[in-house]
Amino acid sequence: MSAAQTSRTPVLSVEDLSVEYVTAGAAYPALSGVTLELAPGEFLGVVGESGCGKSTLAAAALGLLPANADSRGSIRFDGEPLAGMSSTRLRELRGGDVGLIPQDPLASLDPTFSVGSQIVETLRAHQRIARRAAKARAVELMDTVGIDRPAERFGQPPRAFSGGMRQRIAIAIAVANTPRLLIADEPTTALDVTVQAQVLRLLTRLAKDRNMAVLFISHDLHVVTQLCDRVAVLYAGKLSEVGPARDVMDHPAHPYTAALLASIPQGRTTGRLPSIPGEIGQAALLPGCRFAPRCAHRMPVCDTEPPLAARDRGGVAACWLAASSAPATLAEAGPVAASRRDVQSGGRKDVP
Amino acid sequence: MSESVELPAGLPADASPGRPQTGRRLAWRRRHPVLLFAMRRCLVTIPILAVMTLFVFMLVHLVPGDPVTTMLGPHATEENIAATRLQMGLDRPLHTQYVEWITGLVHGDLGTDLLRNTPVSQLLMNHLPVTLELAILASLIGVTVGVSLGLLAASRPGLLRRMTLGLSTIGLSIPYFWLGLMLALVFGGLLQVLPSSGYVAFTDDPVEHFRHLILPVLALGLGQAAYLTKVTQGIVEAFLNSPPSDFLRAKGLTRGQILFKHSLRQASAPIVTIIGIDLGTLLGGAIITETIFGLPGLGNLVVTAIAQRNYTVVQGTILVISTIFVLTVLLTDIIVARLDPRALEGRS
Known part of the structure; x- marks a missing residue:
């Protein structure tokens, strides 16, 4: 199931990536030692709370970190390090081999140009294609992403489109040059719940049809486990757990993953909505495990950096608990994880 | 929602089944909102210009100081002053003067500069x-x-x-x-x-x-x-x-x-x-x-x-x-x- 073991060169490989934002002389780490690989055609979900470094990861993968970001480690596209690329090669990559679906489709399209011209522009930035041919191709793309009467709506400005439709336009722009990698940075966060599912279906269909690898960034673990082959859980800029999607959901090896799963509201929840006590705050500045202050399983050893322990069914978890015992123990251990037991037993059947 | 649709040539405007049939006039309005806006804006400008002429006229006529005495200097005779007044049309009521001025404007006549005896338009x-x-x-x-x-x-x-x-x-x-x-x-x-x-x-x-x-x-x-x-x-x-x-x-x-x-x-x-x-x-x-x-x-x-x-x-x-x-x-x-x-x- 997991494509991680394939011998092909990963489309995207992030190695020991650390990014710090420097503001007014103070440095704040956004990502610390993140290592990830994305095989061709693979759907990898990156999950975490706001401020955990998800969007920084997306920006770094496009080589588009803001000027005040200081990054170390390496990012490679198809084995070619981003750091060594010329600005021309980087531009070829952006919008060409790597497509981005932005977080906020309402704000991301240029309001003064027609949606059609914004698609044409992307095509012409990467292909030698005549204006008329590019226009025909753009209309085709608009049709593909489900815009009604595309030829007619080609000349309309973004404000003539609803949020969901604008996100479809953004998707058309992202896939215009059939990229090998699609980075979706919380593509549905700004949309209505009813529209979210449609956009996600479109995204999955396009990725499958065109064999694109997808880096799907979201705060919604539930959506991620449904869509993705593998899941990476980020907490305060560090990977806390990476593994096959289904398995991470059924057997979380990291208490943070377990807590995230437990805070997904269930249908019949009454009273207080489940949540993880505490907040991220300045966790990225902690010396040991960054989740420790909010963790129900905190041990004295958590003050030192946890090792990356191999998970039972593939992947890793950065937790002392996972390093010392089987992930199953975690499920029995605390009240947070225990509340998920019913879902777990139901889900187990699906695991091969 | 205003629609500015540029239709590619050869494509009927109401090609889609879902779109309500609109009259030719309405379709035109939808397709050229800027032109429509320009026409409306031009129409609005007409009363603005009209009011403006009134203000210009009032401004000049209501400021203190008699033009004829200023023009002719302190040594002008009563008859001279009266004659100039008559010549400039200053003896008539203000509204008559205004109407005359406007009538002249419409015909491209801005009046005559009496000091130089040349048309103002010149x-x-x-x-x-x-x-x-x-x-x-x-x-x-x-x-x-x-x-x-x-x-x-x-x-x-x-x-x-x-x-x-x-x-x-x-x-x-x-x-x-x-x-x-x-x-x-x-x-x-x-x-x-x-x-x-x-x-x-x-x-x-x-x-x-x-x-x-x-x-x-x-x-x-x-x-x-x-x-x-x-x-x-x-x-x-x-x-x-x-x-x-x-x-x-x-x-x-x-x-x-x-x-x-x-x-x-x-x-x-x-x-x-x-x-x-x-x-x-x-x-x-x-x-x-x-x-x-x-x-x-x-x-x-x-x-x-x-x-x-x-x-x-x-x-x-x-x-x-x-x-x-x-x-x-x-x-x-x-x-x-x-x-x-x-x-x-x-x-x-």
Whole structure:
């Protein structure tokens, strides 16, 4: 199931990536030692709370970190390090081999140009294609992403489109040059719940049809486990757990993953909505495990950096608990994880 | 929702089944919102111009001071004064005078300058080109310098940005008449490289014509340049740090494309608005600048006419300046609507 073991060169490989934002002389780490690989055609979900470094990861993968970001480690596209690329090669990559679906489709399209011209522009930035041919191709793309009467709506400005439709336009722009990698940075966060599912279906269909690898960034673990082959859980800029999607959901090896799963509201929840006590705050500045202050399983050893322990069914978890015992123990251990037991037993059947 | 649909040739407008059939008239309105807006805007301008003529007329006739005694001097006889009054039509009621003036205007007759005994329209034809040339050249300098410096400051953060913005703050704080005097003093007086006063017709000597215009154009244009630098820099910089710009970079566009195509388009509507409004200011500023540099423009004409209580000339000049201003604002609005369709919203 997991494509991680394939011998092909990963489309995207992030190695020991650390990014710090420097503001007014103070440095704040956004990502610390993140290592990830994305095989061709693979759907990898990156999950975490706001401020955990998800969007920084997306920006770094496009080589588009803001000027005040200081990054170390390496990012490679198809084995070619981003750091060594010329600005021309980087531009070829952006919008060409790597497509981005932005977080906020309402704000991301240029309001003064027609949606059609914004698609044409992307095509012409990467292909030698005549204006008329590019226009025909753009209309085709608009049709593909489900815009009604595309030829007619080609000349309309973004404000003539609803949020969901604008996100479809953004998707058309992202896939215009059939990229090998699609980075979706919380593509549905700004949309209505009813529209979210449609956009996600479109995204999955396009990725499958065109064999694109997808880096799907979201705060919604539930959506991620449904869509993705593998899941990476980020907490305060560090990977806390990476593994096959289904398995991470059924057997979380990291208490943070377990807590995230437990805070997904269930249908019949009454009273207080489940949540993880505490907040991220300045966790990225902690010396040991960054989740420790909010963790129900905190041990004295958590003050030192946890090792990356191999998970039972593939992947890793950065937790002392996972390093010392089987992930199953975690499920029995605390009240947070225990509340998920019913879902777990139901889900187990699906695991091969 | 206003729709501005550019249909590709050969495609029927109502090709889709879901779209309600609209009348030919309505379809036309939907397809050319800018044209519709322009027509409406033109219609609105007519009453504005009408009211304006009334104000110009009242302004001149209600200011204190009797024109005839001022014109004829303290030693004029009673008969002389009465005769001149009669000749100027000042003995009749104000509303009759107004109607007569308007009737004349419609026929292109702005009245006669009694002091020089020439038609006012003739005087305006002689003086208007000088002022227009001054204002247009100043505007051109302002836009070219201002927009370039604004783009430069926005795209190259650091020392260059700070220097440009510092300069534009200085430029904004200097009154144009002071700048005019300083320019005349330095380049005309101390360095003696440019003429600081006088005017040469283009037909007489083109080179000298422009040499005489350099200092007044700079005096008028640099202030606008400073203002446009700040505005352009602000809008472009905000755009470069906004989600659309991030997305454009993620699409693989070059810096140049993002800067010149997208952020300039973003800034174009405010820039055009400023140019339009400033042209009015420049016409006003031209009056003082013309006085400083001794140019025979409208400014010179009207200043003298006011001092002499020369009614018809004052009326005519103010009317022409205000009309130019109203028409410029009209044109500006239409261009802005064409540049940025968002300007159409809330104005229908």
